[in-house]
Amino acid sequence: MNAADNLQIWSLIEKLGSGKGITSASIDLDKDLPACTRLIQKLENDLGMKLIDHHRRPAQLTNEAIQIIPAVKKLTKAYSELLDAVESVKSEEALITMSIPVNISRSSYRKSIQLYKKLDPKLKIQVLSDLDHQDLLERKADLVCLPYHPPTDGLMVWPCYEARTVLAAAPAYLRKRGVPTSPKDLSDHSLILRASRHYPMTNELHCGSRSVPLNYREIVFSGDVLSGKEALLAGEGISVDLSISSIEKELKSGLVVQVLPYWSRPAWHVTFAIRRESLSNSRLVKFALWLKERERTNVAIRFDKYRKMGFLR
Numbered sequence: 001m002n003a004a005d006n007l008q009i010w011s012l013i014e015k016l017g018s019g020k021g022i023t024s025a026s027i028d029l030d031k032d033l034p035a036c037t038r039l040i041q042k043l044e045n046d047l048g049m050k051l052i053d054h055h056r057r058p059a060q061l062t063n064e065a066i067q068i069i070p071a072v073k074k075l076t077k078a079y080s081e082l083l084d085a086v087e088s089v090k091s092e093e094a095l096i097t098m099s100i101p102v103n104i105s106r107s108s109y110r111k112s113i114q115l116y117k118k119l120d121p122k123l124k125i126q127v128l129s130d131l132d133h134q135d136l137l138e139r140k141a142d143l144v145c146l147p148y149h150p151p152t153d154g155l156m157v158w159p160c161y162e163a164r165t166v167l168a169a170a171p172a173y174l175r176k177r178g179v180p181t182s183p184k185d186l187s188d189h190s191l192i193l194r195a196s197r198h199y200p201m202t203n204e205l206h207c208g209s210r211s212v213p214l215n216y217r218e219i220v221f222s223g224d225v226l227s228g229k230e231a232l233l234a235g236e237g238i239s240v241d242l243s244i245s246s247i248e249k250e251l252k253s254g255l256v257v258q259v260l261p262y263w264s265r266p267a268w269h270v271t272f273a274i275r276r277e278s279l280s281n282s283r284l285v286k287f288a289l290w291l292k293e294r295e296r297t298n299v300a301i302r303f304d305k306y307r308k309m310g311f312l313r
Contacts, residue, residue, distance in 0.1 A: 007079050009039045010072050013051060016061050017069040022052075081280050093122045096284055098143040099131035102225040103194065104163075104270075105245035108298045112291055119290075123283060130224070132198045133273055142278060143288050145295075147268040148200045155273050160292050161299045162267040165241045166311050167205075167259040168251065173235040180238075180260060187215035190237035195222040202241070202265040208313070214240070214265075232256060241265045244306050251311070262313050270299075 008031075015025035026036040044051050051065040061069070100109055113125045131141050133150035150157060180186055183205050191214075195201065203214050221231040225246060232239045233250065238259050250256045272292045278284055306312045 169238040170235040190220040191216040192239040
């Protein structure tokens with residue numbers, strides 16, 4: 001068999017072309033290093049050209065090999081699309097791995113997934129948390145729900161809805177630090193913010209058409225939603241971008257109260273995304289579009305409830 005007919009070798013060359021060393025590339029392909037070295041040597045012999053510059057550490061592609069990388073990427077992408085297409089038409093069990101932000105209601109998605117099982121009983125949905133578009137491109141998930149609009153290079157992105165938050169604090173914090181009556185009063189307060197690799201941070205607050213700078217004395221916590229919620233309940237500061245659904249029970253029970261009613265950080269632009277190469281996977285696309293529309297409806301119902309509760313206008 002000619003080595004050039006082995007798609008695994010071209011996958012190895014593609015990884016080397018992305019800047020990975022041969023050791024790292026061999027780990028990604030789950031092959032031992034000597035086997036990868038032999039594959040490359042055989043390919044070089046069959047092609048009659050040098051692909052690896054072994055005088056550099058880590059080993060890198062030769063100039064000739066770099067020139068064929070665009071064609072290599074087309075080959076590996078086409079093969080991946082072929083596998084997705086085959087998977088999508090099979091009537092056997094299939095698995096979709098999707099990610100949901102922690103800040104979004106889990107019960108809504110859980111009910112939706114249970115309902116979809118009646119439409120496609122052999123499709124299994126595995127749910128992860130807080131993966132971003134880079135994780136999607138790195139194949140850590142098949143479908144991601146994001147609180148922002150990602151770059152579209154290599155992705156198929158569907159806008160879903162806009163979501164707003166409320167500012168909230170524990171009563172003990174407000175007794176100690178006072179209740180802000182306008183956004184400028186936040187300059188005397190500690191804030192709790194959500195932060196991650198691509199989460200859209202804010203430096204302003206909105207109320208209808210009005211927009212003002214986000215003032216604060218200090219940021220006492222910046223990070224994941226669950227830790228931010230713990231800081232909120234512990235009375236460490238005022239949360240700016242925890243979703244209403246993530247603190248709904250606490251708001252109802254009085255464990256936390258709304259601060260500066262109707263002021264909020266700018267809306268999230270919630271989107272659904274898959275890899276563009278996955279468009280050939282009809283089961284994935286069908287599920288993604290169905291879930292997007294269902295969640296758009298669910299959010300409209302949920303936000304109408306929050307308006308009746310007085311949290312939103």
